[in-house]
Amino acid sequence: MNASAGVQPTARVIAVIGAGLAGRSFAMACAAAGFYVVLEDVMPSKLRNAEVEYADLSLRGGFGELQLASTVEEAVREADIAVDFVPDELESKLEIFSMIDRMAPPKTILCTPSEALSITDLASCVYRPERAVAVRGQLQKGETVRLLHPPLVDALALDTVVGMLTALGIRTEVLSDPDAPMLVKNQTLSRPN
Numbered sequence: 620m621n622a623s624a625g626v627q628p629t630a631r632v633i634a635v636i637g638a639g640l641a642g643r644s645f646a647m648a649c650a651a652a653g654f655y656v657v658l659e660d661v662m663p664s665k666l667r668n669a670e671v672e673y674a675d676l677s678l679r680g681g682f683g684e685l686q687l688a689s690t691v692e693e694a695v696r697e698a699d700i701a702v703d704f705v706p707d708e709l710e711s712k713l714e715i716f717s718m719i720d721r722m723a724p725p726k727t728i729l730c731t732p733s734e735a736l737s738i739t740d741l742a743s744c745v746y747r748p749e750r751a752v753a754v755r756g757q758l759q760k761g762e763t764v765r766l767l768h769p770p771l772v773d774a775l776a777l778d779t780v781v782g783m784l785t786a787l788g789i790r791t792e793v794l795s796d797p798d799a800p801m802l803v804k805n806q807t808l809s810r811p812n
Contacts, residue, residue, distance in 0.1 A: 637704030
């Protein structure tokens with residue numbers, strides 16, 4: 620299913636957790652597309668690098684706004700979508716998903732780039748499993764990514780993430796999680812549709 624056709628719901632505020640190269644690049648792309656972006660990192664030097672990069676790019680015009688945050692709580696306070704750029708390992712992803720889930724408002728969609736982990740597993744560990752998605756592929760303009768979701772998913776949340784990615788010039792293919800879950804705590808997630 621290619622979900623990039625048609626009018627998609629829009630997100631206004633994007634929280635990006637992690638200001639390393641991938642997170643910083645994604646945050647700049649979101650700002651360039653006109654989103655209000657809150658970029659968080661525990662390393663002040665990474666945030667300073669992002670600030671300098673943003674100032675240089677924003678002089679060219681057409682940019683949304685970039686705010687820097689030193690805590691996850693500050694970053695996700697008003698987020699429509701929170702995208703983490705922590706290492707693609709189970710412990711790191713579970714920790715950040717749990718933090719975002721506790722600190723973000725109920726409207727926030729949890730989105731994680733992951734090439735290795737089951738979104739069904741990650742979603743089973745939060746209070747909003749139907750608002751959790753994973754992206755596989757390069758989050759760069761002109762690329763096509765797979766947007767993976769657990770079996771029980773909020774269609775509006777999917778459409779909102781597709782809308783954000785489309786605004787960034789990224790094509791999406793929406794698929795149910797193909798990975799066999801290993802952790803599923805909330806057994807309602809594993810029921811067939």
